[in-house]
Structures are given as C-alpha cells and as structure tokens.
Amino acid sequence: MTTHARPRAIAGGLLDRPMIWLLALFGIAEAVISYRFLAGIGSVSNMNDGYTWGIWEPVNVVVFTGIGAGAYSVGLLCYLLNRGKYHPLIRPAVLLAAIAYSLGGASIVVALGRPWNMYLLALPPLWNLSSVLLEVAVCVVAYVCVLWIELLPAVFDDAAGSASRVRSAWGKRWGGRLAKAMPYVIALAMLLPTMHQSSLGGLMIVAGPKLHPLWHTTLLPLLALVSCMSMGLGAVVVLTAVMKHTWSARHDNELLADMSKVNGLLLLLFVALRLGDIAFQGKLHLLAVPDFYLMVFVLELALFLFPAFLFLTRRVQQNRARVLGALLTVVGCSLWRIDAFLTCYNAGESWSYWPSLGEIAVTVGMAAFGVAVFIAVSKIFPVVEVGDPAAIRAGHEADLRSLRTRPATPPGTSNPSRPRSPR
Amino acid sequence: MLVSRRLLLQGAAVAGASTVLPGKAQARGKVEPLEEAVGMLYDSTHCVGCGGCVAACKEANGLPWDEPTDLSNTTRSIVKTRRLAVPLRNGEASAFVKRQCMHCVDPSCVSVCMLGALHKEGQGKRDMGGERKGTGIVLYDEDLCLGCRYCQIACAFAIPRFEWREAFPHIVKCELCRKRADPTREGALGVANPACCQVCPAGALVYGRRVDLLAEARRRMAAEPARYNGKIFGEKDGGGTQALYLAAAGVTFKELGFPDLPDGSYANASESASHAPYLNGVAPIALYAVAAYLVRRNKKAQEGAERPEEPRK
Ligand code: SF4
Numbered sequence: 001m002t003t004h005a006r007p008r009a010i011a012g013g014l015l016d017r018p019m020i021w022l023l024a025l026f027g028i029a030e031a032v033i034s035y036r037f038l039a040g041i042g043s044v045s046n047m048n049d050g051y052t053w054g055i056w057e058p059v060n061v062v063v064f065t066g067i068g069a070g071a072y073s074v075g076l077l078c079y080l081l082n083r084g085k086y087h088p089l090i091r092p093a094v095l096l097a098a099i100a101y102s103l104g105g106a107s108i109v110v111a112l113g114r115p116w117n118m119y120l121l122a123l124p125p126l127w128n129l130s131s132v133l134l135e136v137a138v139c140v141v142a143y144v145c146v147l148w149i150e151l152l153p154a155v156f157d158d159a160a161g162s163a164s165r166v167r168s169a170w171g172k173r174w175g176g177r178l179a180k181a182m183p184y185v186i187a188l189a190m191l192l193p194t195m196h197q198s199s200l201g202g203l204m205i206v207a208g209p210k211l212h213p214l215w216h217t218t219l220l221p222l223l224a225l226v227s228c229m230s231m232g233l234g235a236v237v238v239l240t241a242v243m244k245h246t247w248s249a250r251h252d253n254e255l256l257a258d259m260s261k262v263n264g265l266l267l268l269l270f271v272a273l274r275l276g277d278i279a280f281q282g283k284l285h286l287l288a289v290p291d292f293y294l295m296v297f298v299l300e301l302a303l304f305l306f307p308a309f310l311f312l313t314r315r316v317q318q319n320r321a322r323v324l325g326a327l328l329t330v331v332g333c334s335l336w337r338i339d340a341f342l343t344c345y346n347a348g349e350s351w352s353y354w355p356s357l358g359e360i361a362v363t364v365g366m367a368a369f370g371v372a373v374f375i376a377v378s379k380i381f382p383v384v385e386v387g388d389p390a391a392i393r394a395g396h397e398a399d400l401r402s403l404r405t406r407p408a409t410p411p412g413t414s415n416p417s418r419p420r421s422p423r
Numbered sequence: 424m425l426v427s428r429r430l431l432l433q434g435a436a437v438a439g440a441s442t443v444l445p446g447k448a449q450a451r452g453k454v455e456p457l458e459e460a461v462g463m464l465y466d467s468t469h470c471v472g473c474g475g476c477v478a479a480c481k482e483a484n485g486l487p488w489d490e491p492t493d494l495s496n497t498t499r500s501i502v503k504t505r506r507l508a509v510p511l512r513n514g515e516a517s518a519f520v521k522r523q524c525m526h527c528v529d530p531s532c533v534s535v536c537m538l539g540a541l542h543k544e545g546q547g548k549r550d551m552g553g554e555r556k557g558t559g560i561v562l563y564d565e566d567l568c569l570g571c572r573y574c575q576i577a578c579a580f581a582i583p584r585f586e587w588r589e590a591f592p593h594i595v596k597c598e599l600c601r602k603r604a605d606p607t608r609e610g611a612l613g614v615a616n617p618a619c620c621q622v623c624p625a626g627a628l629v630y631g632r633r634v635d636l637l638a639e640a641r642r643r644m645a646a647e648p649a650r651y652n653g654k655i656f657g658e659k660d661g662g663g664t665q666a667l668y669l670a671a672a673g674v675t676f677k678e679l680g681f682p683d684l685p686d687g688s689y690a691n692a693s694e695s696a697s698h699a700p701y702l703n704g705v706a707p708i709a710l711y712a713v714a715a716y717l718v719r720r721n722k723k724a725q726e727g728a729e730r731p732e733e734p735r736k
C-alpha cells in the first residue's frame with residue numbers, strides 16, 4: 001500500500017448546517033456554564049455531597065480523555081513498535097486527542113468549585129505529591145500542550161505549500177526545525193498518557209469501601225491504562241469510518257483490520273486481568289449475587305468480549321463488523337469508566353443522583369464543540385489524508401478532470417461509477 | 424499480517440513497563456498516631472440524644488440553626504438516631520451516634536488534596552497562622568482549595584461537605600474547634616477546645632489526647648464489660664482515627680453507620696499503588712529515554728522508506 005497520499009485540508013465552507021447545530025449546542029452549554037459561575041454548581045446540577053463529581057468528571061474528563069487516547073495507542077504502534085504503516089492515522093488521532101483532552105481540561109475548570117485558586121498549581125513547592133489527582137492534573141496539562149505541538153507540523157506544512165513565498169519559506173524553515181525536535185516531543189506523548197491514564201484509574205482506589213468490590217481493586221491503574229488503549233484504537237477506527245463517509249478520506253482496510261486485531265488482544269487482556277484479579281482476591285462469590293451490579297458487570301464483559309470476537313474472527317473481518325466492534329469497544333470502555341466513577345460508587349445511604357438537564361447540556365455541548373473544532377481544523381489545515389485513488393476520483397481533481405474531459409464524453413451519458421461527492 | 428509474537432512482546436514491555444512494577448516497589452508505609460494527637464471519645468451508651476453538642480457546634484462555628492438531620496454545608500456535627508436490627512436487652516430499639524470529622528491518623532482527604540488545603544495541623548504546605556505540629560487535627564485552608572471535591576470521594580466516612588449553592592464555595596467540616604483553644608493552658612486544652620465536648624451533660628463526649636482517650640475507653644470497658652460491645656472504633660480502623668467510639672453490647676458499628684474498614688489506611692493503599700510504579704521518578708525518566716531513542720530511530724527509518732520524495736531534512 002505504498003502511496004503518495006498526503007494529508008490535505010478538506011474542501012468546503014466552514015459554516016454549513018451541521019456546524020451551526022454543533023455551535024448551537026455549545027451555546028447552550030456556555031449559557032449553563034455562565035449561570036453556574038454566578039449561582040454555584042448546585043444551581044445547574046444535581047450533584048450532591050454523596051455524588052460530588054456527577055457526570056462531569058466521569059464523562060467529560062475520564063471518558064473524553066479515553067477517547068483521546070487514540071493518539072497514544074496509535075502512536076505506540078507507529079513510533080515505538082515501528083509500524084510505520086499506521087502513520088496516516090496519526091494526525092487525525094492527534095487532532096482528536098488534542099480536542100478531547102482540551103475539553104476534558106476545560107470541563108475540570110467548570111467543575112472546580114474554586115477555580116480562581118488554580119494558578120497555584122503552577123507553584124511546585126505547594127504540590128502535595130501524595131495526591132493522585134495532582135499528578136493527573138499536572139500531567140494532563142502538560143499533555144495538552146504536547147498534543148497541540150504535535151499538530152504544528154500541519155500548520156507548517158500548510159504554510160510551506162502556500163502560494164506566498166514568504167509564508168512558504170517560513171513554513172519550511174520552522175517545519176524543518178520542529179521536525180528535528182519532534183522525536184523528543186513524541187516521546188513525551190508516549191510517556192505522559194502512560195502516567196496519567198493509569199493515575200486516572202488510580203483515583204478511585206482511595207474511595208475504598210464506597211466503590212463496589214467488583215470494581216475496586218489496586219489493579220485499577222493498569223486496567224485504566226489497557227482500557228484507554230482499546231478505547232483509543234476503537235475511537236480511531238470509528239473516526240476513520242466517519243471521515244470516509246463524510247469526506248471520502250483515505251481508508252485502508254487492511255491497516256484497520258490489523259489494528260483491530262491488536263485491539264482484540266487488548267480487550268482480551270483487559271478481561272483476563274479483571275477476571276483474574278477478581279478470582280485472585282477471592283471475590284468470585286460476588287458473581288453469584290444476582291443484583292444490579294452483577295447485571296452491569298455482565299454487560300461490561302459482553303461489551304469487551306463481543307468486539308474482541310468481531311476483531312479476531314477471520315470471517316467477520318469486513319469493514320462493517322469492524323466499525324461496529326470499534327463502536328462497541330468505545331461504549332464498553334466508557335461504561336467501565338463511568339461505572340467505576342459513578343454507577344458502582346456509593347457514598348452512603350442518604351444520597352441518590354441522576355444528572356440534571358444542565359449537566360447533560362454541558363457534557364453534550366462540550367462534545368459538540370469538539371466535533372466542530374475537528375471539522376474546522378480539518379478544513380483549514382492538512383490533517384486528513386484524502387489520497388487513495390477512490391478519494392482522488394471523488395475529490396477536486398476528479399471534478400477538474402471531468403471538466404477537462406467532458407467533450408470526450410458522449411453527450412447524455414452520466415457516469416455511474418462516479419463516487420459520491422466529497423462533501 | 425498476523426500480529427507477530429514480537430509485536431506482542433514489545434507491546435507488553437512498553438505498556439507494562441511503568442505499571443507492572445508495583446509488586447516490586449514498596450509501600451510508603453504505615454502512619455502511626457502522633458504522640459500528642461488530640462481527639463474525642465464518644466460513648467454511645469451514655470449519650471441521651473439531647474443534641475446539645477450539635478447546637479454548641481453551630482454556635483461555635485457561627486452557623487445558623489436549621490434543624491439539621493445530617494451533616495451539611497451548615498452543619499459540622501450531628502447526632503443521629505439509628506434503628507437497631509435487634510432491640511437491646513433493656514428494650515431500646517435504637518441507638519444514638521454523633522458524627523463529625525474523625526480526624527483520621529492517616530486521612531484520605533489529606534492524601535488526595537492537591538495543594539494541601541486539607542492538612543494535618545503544622546504539617547501542611549502553608550501555615551494558616553499559629554499552627555502547631557503534632558496535634559493531628561485535620562484543618563481546612565480555603566486559600567489552597569480548588570474545590571475539586573476529591574476529598575468527598577476519598578473520605579470513607581463521607582464527612583466533608585460542599586457549599587453547592589455558592590459562587591465562591593468552601594469545603595465544610597469539623598476542625599476540632601482549634602480556634603477555641605486557650606494558648607495559655609497546658610495540655611490538650613491549649614491546642615483545641617471542642618464546644619461539643621464542653622457542653623455534653625451525660626459524659627458521653629470527652630475531649631483529650633488520643634492516648635488518654637484510649638485509656639479512658641479501656642477503663643470504661645473494664646469497669647462494665649457487659650455494657651459495651653468490646654470494640655473501640657477508631658483504634659485501628661482505616662489506619663486509626665483521633666475520634667474514638669464506644670457502642671453498647673449487641674450493637675455493631677456498622678449499624679451505627681460506620682463503614683467496615685481494614686486496619687490499613689486507604690491513603691496508604693492508594694498512594695502505594697499509584698506511586699510505587701514511579702520508583703521515585705526513575706521509571707518515568709527511563710521510560711522517556713527509551714521512548715525518545717526508539718521514536719527517533721523509527722521515525723527516521725519510516726520517513727526515509729515511505730516518503731523519499733518528501734523535502735524533509
Ligand atoms: S474523617 Fe474524612 S474528612 Fe475527617 S480526617 Fe478522616 S478522611 Fe478527612
């Protein structure tokens with residue numbers, strides 16, 4: 001599959017109808033957030049002293065960053081394990097990660113009760129190094145910076161290819177400089193998620209008796225790390241499928257099949273670790289108690305095992321099963337994360353919780369904004385590869401060529417093999 | 424391509440390098456109670472449920488009287504009536520229990536607090552003024568609090584409360600009335616002076632040094648062995664607490680609303696599991712070095728092979 005494909009900016013206007021919808025959703029979230037800063041978190045949410053993180057932390061931070069882990073897992077494959085063929089997936093994955101992590105960070109600011117004290121986090125002498133959350137916070141902030149730096153080559157490439165000679169020279173010069181530093185940046189991009197994704201899982205160890213024993217284990221950091229890899233690979237497959245449909249982006253079946261096989265093994269590894277741990281800790285008897293928790297547990301297992309089956313079975317290697325599997329992987333890993341932080345967490349008898357409309361509006365609005373930014377950046381900068389033959393036929397060049405060759409086409413003959421237009 | 428064994432091995436090595444190590448690294452160790460630690464002893468068998476301590480606490484902390492039924496952002500102390508599964512011999516079908524911060528020996532809330540807003544007196548990142556080391560009182564410093572509410576997740580006793588309806592909210596919890604201390608006095612009253620203990624008319628609530636309170640609890644149990652259930656809650660539970668509890672024979676602390684805690688603290692368990700893999704910072708640095716080397720090598724090779732036409736230097 002050698003190819004001369006290069007990432008390029010997606011054609012099309014920025015402010016189309018979907019974009020307006022996405023921004024409208026974000027607008028609602030913004031309104032809720034503004035009100036929250038005036039009247040307190042309790043005024044827009046159902047969070048209480050028992051369910052103090054509501055859905056903002058478990059979903060906006062823990063799930064969003066899990067989805068963003070695609071940059072980490074694809075990066076591991078591509079750079080550390082030297083599978084260069086994954087290279088085309090890197091830029092979209094990094095963009096997805098940069099957005100997801102930035103939104104996670106922004107959500108923390110919204111969720112913090114006293115965010116004006118946040119500047120103190122820049123003062124290491126004040127750090128309580130025992131705090132797992134401190135480590136997550138510092139590490140995530142650093143990683144967000146790393147991710148946006150990882151995207152800079154797209155900006156320089158764009159400049160380098162520009163018609164203006166000054167801009168092009170600027171892009172080439174800085175692009176070259178950055179290229180030299182890049183391995184060290186990428187190495188950071190491999191290290192930081194290893195640290196904070198495992199620490200994210202580690203956050204709930206201290207909750208001890210408040211977390212259901214089927215979820216509470218000292219293995220939480222390792223489970224969170226493995227699940228973020230799965231989730232990230234799944235998210236990248238889903239993203240690729242969506243981009244193929246909407247933008248006719250490059251879509252290498254064989255590559256995605258290989259990646260999904262890796263993911264299948266990761267999913268099995270997760271299940272093996274989890275079940276092994278439960279058995280090792282003598283908690284197997286809990287699996288004989290037919291209650292709500294067992295139901296959730298079985299649902300989670302199914303959402304890990306079924307995609308693994310899809311990924312690893314030769315016969316269901318077609319694209320559709322793979323995308324379904326990837327989607328289920330993301331759902332399954334998200335579910336496990338939400339369960340460990342919220343569903344199967346119980347601070348005591350006196351509390352109950354269901355997210356308020358305001359909380360949901362913020363979560364949905366943040367996600368919508370993320371999608372909007374992804375579209376906008378992909379349309380301005382060369383991030384997505386639309387280089388395989390089918391896409392080229394479908395893309396601009398095809399239009400040009402068909403214009404040029406129109407006289408040769410017998411009048412009245414439409415071209416039935418012409419793929420859908422790229423928008 | 425089938426996933427090769429090498430790929431798997433490499434993957435396992437890279438992914439696991441920093442997290443599989445916890446087995447090798449040691450735990451941070453148990454925290455022992457401070458010698459001069461102060462706390463309170465609550466004897467449920469003597470409590471008459473008058474709620475005087477609750478009112479005194481409100482007054483001492485300048486909080487409004489709002490007929491509290493549980494701890495809240497305006498209530499740092501509460502007396503609850505707990506229904507018992509089996510009535511006691513004297514026919515009592517319920518028991519009282521006073522709840523407030525336990526001033527844990529190795530508190531989860533302190534372990535998790537990012538900048539040490541919650542900290543043991545004199546052992547934090549910053550002196551709030553007149554802090555004395557050694558009392559073990561868990562204090563709250565609003566100027567270092569980000570309002571992350573991790574303390575609420577962490578506290579096994581579900582003690583810290585948050586001001587949900589405030590634009591500038593605080594964490595609210597008992598600070599053992601440190602501010603009511605009389606510095607001219609010797610001993611425990613020189614470091615704190617809980618209003619709740621001061622007003623108790625029934626001898627159910629006593630303030631003092633933890634060692635003295637433990638001795639008092641043992642004395643009471645020895646004098647009337649049939650009266651008590653034989654356990655001092657807080658002596659070891661969850662790594663130990665500075666608020667200690669006695670309960671009537673036939674009553675379990677679980678019935679009184681306490682969690683079932685192992686003798687070790689969750690702060691220790693969590694910190695060890697989360698930090699041990701770092702091997703005091705060696706692991707991340709080593710990992711980074713290996714990653715940088717591999718990335719540099721692989722990236723160069725990939726760019727050379729895949730994009731010969733690319734004008735990259
Ligand atoms: S009872 Fe809770 S709030 Fe009080 S010291 Fe212990 S962990 Fe902290």
Ligand code: SF4
Nearest residue numbers: 536568569571572574
């Ligand atoms: S809410 Fe404040 S006191 Fe509680 S853990 Fe966060 S920073 Fe510390």
Ligand code: SF4
Nearest residue numbers: 480500597600617619
């Ligand atoms: S020590 Fe003070 S703040 Fe704590 S419960 Fe007693 S009166 Fe309230």
